[in-house]
Amino acid sequence: MILILIFTFFYHTSSFASNPSYNVKSFGAKSDGNSDSTKAFLSAWSAACATTQPASIYVPPGRYLLRNAFFNGKMCKNKAITIRIDGTLVAPSDYNAIGNSGTWLKFQRVTGVSISGGTLDGQGTTLWDCKNSGKSCPKGATSLAFYSSNNISIDSLSSLNSQMFHILIYSCHNANLNNLKISAPGNSPNTDGIHLQQSSGVTITNSRIGTGDDCVSIGPGNSNLWIENLSCGPGHGISIGSLGWDVQEAGVENVTVKMATFSGTQNGVRVKTWARPSNGFVKHVLFQHVVIVNAQNPIIIDQHYCPGDNNCPTEVSGVKISDVTYQDIQGTSATQVAVKFDCSKASPCQGIRLENVNLSYKNRAAQASCSNAGGTTAGIIQPSSCLY
Numbered sequence: 001m002i003l004i005l006i007f008t009f010f011y012h013t014s015s016f017a018s019n020p021s022y023n024v025k026s027f028g029a030k031s032d033g034n035s036d037s038t039k040a041f042l043s044a045w046s047a048a049c050a051t052t053q054p055a056s057i058y059v060p061p062g063r064y065l066l067r068n069a070f071f072n073g074k075m076c077k078n079k080a081i082t083i084r085i086d087g088t089l090v091a092p093s094d095y096n097a098i099g100n101s102g103t104w105l106k107f108q109r110v111t112g113v114s115i116s117g118g119t120l121d122g123q124g125t126t127l128w129d130c131k132n133s134g135k136s137c138p139k140g141a142t143s144l145a146f147y148s149s150n151n152i153s154i155d156s157l158s159s160l161n162s163q164m165f166h167i168l169i170y171s172c173h174n175a176n177l178n179n180l181k182i183s184a185p186g187n188s189p190n191t192d193g194i195h196l197q198q199s200s201g202v203t204i205t206n207s208r209i210g211t212g213d214d215c216v217s218i219g220p221g222n223s224n225l226w227i228e229n230l231s232c233g234p235g236h237g238i239s240i241g242s243l244g245w246d247v248q249e250a251g252v253e254n255v256t257v258k259m260a261t262f263s264g265t266q267n268g269v270r271v272k273t274w275a276r277p278s279n280g281f282v283k284h285v286l287f288q289h290v291v292i293v294n295a296q297n298p299i300i301i302d303q304h305y306c307p308g309d310n311n312c313p314t315e316v317s318g319v320k321i322s323d324v325t326y327q328d329i330q331g332t333s334a335t336q337v338a339v340k341f342d343c344s345k346a347s348p349c350q351g352i353r354l355e356n357v358n359l360s361y362k363n364r365a366a367q368a369s370c371s372n373a374g375g376t377t378a379g380i381i382q383p384s385s386c387l388y
């Protein structure tokens with residue numbers, strides 16, 4: 001009996017102790033914020049990938065300058081790598097260094113990668129200045145992107161001043177994003193907080209996003225998304241879209257947004273489609289328990305998106321929007337029209353449901369505006385519904 005206990009004890013301790021941890025400093029990373037640590041991080045990644053038992057990569061406190069880093073999962077044997085960050089990863093201050101590459105920190109074809117803690121500093125300020133001056137500038141790099149990956153998690157990470165998007169999840173399945181703090185100034189161009197595309201099973205919880213573009217943007221081909229406890233502002237709100245740029249386009253399906261607050265944003269909850277032919281669709285969406293403080297467009301479906309009136313030959317959107325529920329949406333609008341359903345003549349919105357929606361404008365009644373929008377209501381509806 002005692003022998004078995006001793007055996008069990010040693011078995012567990014040793015298997016625990018043998019989970020390898022790779023400190024980026026032992027691969028040559030420097031925490032001075034000036035020395036290029038890219039190679040060290042990639043060497044730590046390769047070492048973790050060469051093992052099969054759960055492994056961690058550790059980034060101690062300090063600032064680490066990284067250029068483009070590509071964490072490739074193709075040859076990675078490991079399906080459980082945790083990157084624990086106690087420090088700050090800093091992008092080069094010269095935007096030309098990564099600004100044409102699309103992505104600063106890129107994970108591709110990885111499975112079971114978790115990022116926990118830490119700060120990403122995209123140093124986007126000089127690129128935004130360039131863009132805002134009207135000069136020709138690089139497009140900018142997304143700070144952190146996962147492509148074609150499964151079972152990933154990002155927890156307790158802060159992202160500051162990305163050049164472009166802060167976080168991109170593209171063609172991924174099962175991603176948990178929790179306790180994120182994302183910030184950039186309200187006038188920083190194209191700094192979407194989290195952009196999702198062609199992904200399923202993504203959850204975003206307990207996060208605070210203040211940025212210059214959409215807090216969360218949901219592109220074509222997403223399904224089974226869950227967003228809960230989000231605080232957004234400044235920014236452009238949560239946007240499903242832009243959708244319907246392509247004629248053949250995957251739809252968006254089963255999106256839940258629960259307990260979200262929007263403060264001083266351009267939009268609250270938005271669905272946006274290009275005024276172009278498309279076979280795309282949006283269906284089965286629930287916006288529930290949403291507080292809106294002074295957003296310009298608290299509730300909006302815009303199917304006539306066409307900035308500059310360019311590239312929209314037919315001027316109607318083919319994207320079919322149905323089964324969208326707004327349940328317990330309270331607060332204030334910064335403009336008179338608090339609820340706007342501007343749907344497509346070619347494929348009118350169907351099955352819009354309003355339940356206990358109360359939005360006011362300057363302590364007075366706000367207005368609702370509808371075209372080609374059908375649906376039902378229940379409970380208190382202020383402004384009164386214009387759905388047919």
Ligand SMILES: *[C@@H]1O[C@H](CO)[C@@H](O)[C@H](O)[C@H]1NC(C)=O
Binds near residue numbers: 079111112150151174
């Ligand atoms: C993802 O995680 C789930 C649950 O932990 C597991 O069943 C599934 O096999 C994993 N998928 C991959 C591709 O590892």
Ligand SMILES: *[C@@H]1O[C@H](CO)[C@@H](O)[C@H](O)[C@H]1NC(C)=O
Binds near residue numbers: 223224226254256
């Ligand atoms: C909708 O997505 C949620 C996850 O966000 C999932 O739990 C649920 O099963 C999905 N519903 C359908 C009908 O697929």
Ligand SMILES: *[C@@H]1O[C@H](CO)[C@@H](O)[C@H](O)[C@H]1NC(C)=O
Binds near residue numbers: 205
């Ligand atoms: C959202 O916040 C509430 C209140 O703080 C908490 O009870 C709930 O667990 C949170 N939801 C998630 C998914 O963490």
Ligand SMILES: *[C@@H]1O[C@H](CO)[C@@H](O)[C@H](O)[C@H]1NC(C)=O
Binds near residue numbers: 358380
């Ligand atoms: C709508 O909300 C306002 C402000 O919170 C409140 O004063 C008003 O009573 C509410 N209206 C209804 C019909 O509940």
